[in-house]
Amino acid sequence: MSDYRSALTSLEPAAWPAYLDEHSGLPGPRGNLELATVVADLGDRVLFDALIASGDEYRTFCGVVGLGRDAGDDRVRARLREFSTDARWRVREAVAIGLQRLGNIDLPSLERIVLDWAADPHPLVQRAAAAAICEPRLLRTPAAASTAIEVCRRATAALAALPADRRRAADVRTLRQGLGYCWSVAVAADPGPGLAAFAALQDQRDPDVAWIVRENLGKKRLARLVER
Template sequence: MTKRSDYRAVLESLPPEKWVGYLNAESGLPGPRGNIELAEAFADVADPALIRTCAESPDEYLATCGAVGFGRLLADGERHAAETLRVLAADSRWRVREGAAMALQRLGDENMPSLWTLAEDWVDGPPLVQRALAAGICEPRLLRAPDDAVRALDTLDRITASFRGMDHQSRRDEQFRVLRQGLGYCWSVAIAAAPAEGFGRLERWAASDDKDVRWIVRENLTKARLAKADPAAAQRVAAVLERAGK
């Protein structure tokens, strides 16, 4: 048994009117870490109507549970689920945005082609939507197939390319900062899944004259998974980055 399965059993034993109270009692908030296992269990078994109600809640934890639950609604082919999840991906609350990324991963667990179809709709969206997409697809368990790893790299290329022509004022916006931070680790996940293809792409970005892009490359080079994937290639990217920063 896992915590997730334990929570699922508890939820299924409760009458529907007591679910929200239980979620609030076991949320782990206020505190440094929300109860992710409970949110996942909720997404497994909650009625679609309750998922939608929670997603609309002003309460951060309930809205996070709802966002995670939308992954199941997407996998089940619920109409308009993608549109609602996109709104949640741009929510002002960071836990809700994380819930949206988890929802994408849940969709990918069930149907990777559907995740890539959604990615095409989101990849050119605003920064917070792009960040949710990057975090959603850059999950190691989703990138075991070579084709999926390359598609993740393609997506990250497009998101990173969107920095071109972005003015200084836009880059000072909090949404841009969140996207940049996310790309600071997402590239390393995708490259570790397809190092032969990925390091070449990162090397090209390392030569960029864009300081924010070079920052993203530098952050990814600090991730142990890159050195483990191909130490020589990681050193080569670092050398290009150093030359570009001079």
């Protein structure tokens, strides 16, 4: 990562996009997250806007990650919410990563955002909320863990309330997939209340909720707690 930092600081900002193109890791299975992190650290909103405006997937990814630290601003937050429903999965992931960067410096603001987004009717906005808060490094207090559990609970309840024909849609399936691991992170952060909330899911007969339960029970972080 230090190599990327040195390289970018030695370049004029106008040369950054070409550098990103060269080192993006795309096409390929994994984009260069380390480089995106450095761009987010060193860049400003003017740069982030330019990267997003290019339309290129990796440049957009970097720009959206960079915007995350300013998500306390209403206009930036509205843009991130829009990007959370983007057709490109990497851009959607950039929203969660960007919000986590906000959480690193202002966790209460992140908590307010994810609780609000968890009540949004769009499954992909709910998914972004869960993915953003369900990061172990952010869940070091009972309050933060409680927020993560509540976000997962709200998103799961919203999914379970959808009619059967809606469940087959790609956005709903993406939410379900996210909840298939987010619950385990939230529960492991504070097992007492977390296991109680998770146990309530196990009493439901909804097939998608049952799938979420099975997926999380397959995660070692949760399996160890359940086996105690």
